[in-house]
Amino acid sequence: MLNVGAGTGSYEPQDREVVAVEPSAEMIAQREPGAAPAIQGTADKLPYPDKHFDASMAVLTIHHWPDKAAGLVEMRRVTRGPIVLLTFDPSYRGCWLTDYLPQLVELDQGQMPQMADYSRWMGPVSITPVLVPHDCSDGFLYAYWQRPKAYLDPVIRKGMSSFWKIDGANVALQQLEADLTNGTWERRYGHLMEIDALDVGYRLVVAKN
Known part of the structure; x- marks a missing residue:
């Protein structure tokens, strides 16, 4: 199996023979x-x-590729x-974080392929929503949809590349902190605390031959 944009290898299966490519x-x-x-x-x-490979994978990496189609x-x-x-x-x-940081929407529109692009570049594909559990242990951008205080932690934000690429995050995070303190966040989004997993x-x- 080939892992493209493999990073540190966090997502690689342990029960397969894997070869990693990372820039x-x-x-x-x-x-x-x-x-x-x-x-x-x-x-x-x-x-x-x-x-050459039986299968290939790429996990949360495509938006970093300079030439996504070629990749x-x-x-x-x-x-x-x-x-x-x-x-x-x-x-x-739909994720509440973009209410504070609408720049994230523009960023994703610029760096993420549209869903229709995958079939254009690879042939027929299936596309399935991946629900994120409320206690997700990974640190990707919307993993903390039920834990808003996590976005106030600079250590956690350091692992989210989107925060490196947008302006105005500090002001937005100050507003989030204020809303968490005065109860505004809970009034707006408290219903999320009753959900075990969410589409964010x-x-x-998946493309198959």
Whole structure:
């Protein structure tokens, strides 16, 4: 199995033989001892022959690729079986965080492929919403939809690339802190505390040969 944009390897399955491709030498250096072998490279120039892998994966990484179309075409070229992608639908609206930071909507529209792009680039795909549990242990952007205080923690925000790319976050976070203190957030969004899992825009895209 090929993992493209593999980062530190956090999402790699433990019961498969995996080869990782990651552009950042810093990320590769942070991979755990015993992790899958990794090479430094980019999605649009995969150094493998046609149909080399049984399957390929890319998890929350496509928005970082300079040439998304070329990267997905390359994944299709080197993969004889399914390609599994976890990504975000930029047409999604509904997470309360964008009420404070509408810049996130514009950012996603600019950096995320539209859902229709995947079939154009890879052929037929299935697209399934991925519900995020209320106690999700990962640190991606909307993982804390039921834990708003987490967005006030700079350590947590450091792991969210979207916060690196937008202006005005400090003012918005000050408003969030005030709303949490005076009860405004609870009045507006308190109903979320009764939900175990929520669709906040993440999508599983699967392309099969």
